[in-house]
Amino acid sequence: xxxxxxxxxxxxxxxGRVSLPSSFRNVLPKANRNEIILYKSIKSPxxxxxxxxxxxxxxxxINNLDFFSEDYDDFxxxxxxxxxxxxxxxxxxxxxPEELKLYTGIKTEAAFFGQGHFFQIWxxxxxxxxxxxxxxxxxKEKKSLRMILTQQK
Amino acid sequence: xxxxxxxxxxxxxxxGRVSLPSSFRNVLPKANRNEIILYKSIKSPxxxxxxxxxxxxxxxxINNLDFFSEDYDDFxxxxxxxxxxxxxxxxxxxxxPEELKLYTGIKTEAAFFGQGHFFQIWxxxxxxxxxxxxxxxxxKEKKSLRMILTQQK
DNA sequence: TGGGATTATATGGGCGTCAATGGGTATATG
DNA sequence: CATATACCCATTGACGCCCATATAATCCCA
Numbered sequence: 001x002x003x004x005x006x007x008x009x010x011x012x013x014x015x016g017r018v019s020l021p022s023s024f025r026n027v028l029p030k031a032n033r034n035e036i037i038l039y040k041s042i043k044s045p046x047x048x049x050x051x052x053x054x055x056x057x058x059x060x061x062i063n064n065l066d067f068f069s070e071d072y073d074d075f076x077x078x079x080x081x082x083x084x085x086x087x088x089x090x091x092x093x094x095x096x097p098e099e100l101k102l103y104t105g106i107k108t109e110a111a112f113f114g115q116g117h118f119f120q121i122w123x124x125x126x127x128x129x130x131x132x133x134x135x136x137x138x139x140k141e142k143k144s145l146r147m148i149l150t151q152q153k
Numbered sequence: 154x155x156x157x158x159x160x161x162x163x164x165x166x167x168x169g170r171v172s173l174p175s176s177f178r179n180v181l182p183k184a185n186r187n188e189i190i191l192y193k194s195i196k197s198p199x200x201x202x203x204x205x206x207x208x209x210x211x212x213x214x215i216n217n218l219d220f221f222s223e224d225y226d227d228f229x230x231x232x233x234x235x236x237x238x239x240x241x242x243x244x245x246x247x248x249x250p251e252e253l254k255l256y257t258g259i260k261t262e263a264a265f266f267g268q269g270h271f272f273q274i275w276x277x278x279x280x281x282x283x284x285x286x287x288x289x290x291x292x293k294e295k296k297s298l299r300m301i302l303t304q305q306k
Numbered sequence: 307t308g309g310g311a312t313t314a315t316a317t318g319g320g321c322g323t324c325a326a327t328g329g330g331t332a333t334a335t336g
Numbered sequence: 337c338a339t340a341t342a343c344c345c346a347t348t349g350a351c352g353c354c355c356a357t358a359t360a361a362t363c364c365c366a
Binding site: 307308309310311312313314315316317318319320321322323324325326327328329330331332333334335336 | 337338339340341342343344345346347348349350351352353354355356357358359360361362363364365366
C-alpha cells in the first residue's frame with residue numbers, strides 16, 4: 001500500500017522520541033526513509049507530515065492559486081516557511097519539534113491519522129474528537145459521501 | 154466470478170484470525186490477494202471490505218477535491234484515517250481490528266455477506282436480521298424489485 | 307457411474323521475526 | 337564543556353509464516 005491510511009497512537013519517550021507507524025514508513029520512498037517533513041496544518045491544531053518527495057506536489061498546488069491573490073502569499077508563507085525536516089532513526093523514531101508540540105498540545109502521546117498522500121499528528125483526544133466531527137459533518141451529506149465511496153470505475 | 158456474492162459464517166480462533174471465504178479471495182486481483190481494506194459501514198453496524206485497488210480509486214477522487222477546502226479534510230479524515238489495511242495470510246485468514254469488533258459486536262464468529270463490488274462483515278445474528286429486514290422492505294415494493302430482476306441488458 | 311483417491315477449505319497451534327518502546331553511550335554542535 | 341541528537345543494544349508482545357488436521361468438495365478411473 002502506497003498511501004497513508006488508518007490511525008495509530010504511539011507514546012513519546014523521555015527523550016522525546018516517537019515511532020512513526022511502520023505502515024507509514026513503508027509509504028516513504030525506499031531511498032528517503034530516514035527523512036520526513038512536518039508543518040503546521042492550516043486548518044486545525046495538528047501537524048501534517050509526509051515524505052520529502054511530496055514537497056513538489058505542495059508547491060504545485062500553491063502555484064495553481066492566483067499569484068497576485070492574498071491567498072497565494074498567505075499559503076506560500078504559512079506552509080513553506082513553517083516546514084521542518086526531521087530525521088527518522090534506524091528504529092523508525094523521530095523528534096517532534098517543541099514548537100509543533102505547543103501548537104498541537106501534544107505531550108506524552110501522539111495520534112497519527114492517515115490522509116492518503118500525507119498524514120496528520122494530533123494530541124490524541126483532540127484528534128479523536130476531530131474524527132467524530134468530520135464524520136458527523138459528512139453524514140449530513142450522505143449523497144456526496146456515497147459518491148466517493150461507491151462510485152464504480 | 155469477479156463479484157462478492159453469497160454469505161458465509163466463519164469462526165474466529167484464539168489468535169483472532171478468521172478465514173476470508175475462499176470465493177471472496179478469488180475476487181481479489183491475483184497480484185494483491187494478501188491485502189484487503191476494511192472500514193466501518195456508514196449506514197449499519199457492520200464492516201465493509203474490499204481489495205486495495207478500490208482504495209486507490211477512492212484516493213484519486215478525493216485528491217481531485219479542492220485541496221484547501223473544508224470538505225477535503227472531512228473526506229480525507231473520515232475515509233483514510235478510518236480505513237485499515239489487513240494482511241491475509243497464506244491460509245486466507247486475517248485479523249479483525251479490535252475497534253471494528255467493538256463497532257459490530259463481533260466476538261467468536263463473523264458473517265460475510267457478498268455485496269457485489271464489496272462485502273460486509275456482521276455479527277452473525279445481527280447480519281441475519283438485517284437480511285430479513287432488507288428483504289421485507291423490498292417486498293413492500295415488489296414492482297421496483299421486479300424491475301431490477303427482469304431488466305435485460 | 308460408484309467409490310476410492312486427490313485436492314481444497316476452514317481451522318488449530320508452534321515459533322521466529324518485527325514493531326514499539328526503553329535506556330546507555332558516542333558524537334556533534336554551539 | 338554542556339546539551340541535544342544519533343547510534344547501538346535489549347525487551348516485550350503482536351503478528352506472519354510454517355506445518356498439521358479434519359471435513360468437504362472434486363476428480364478420476366475401473
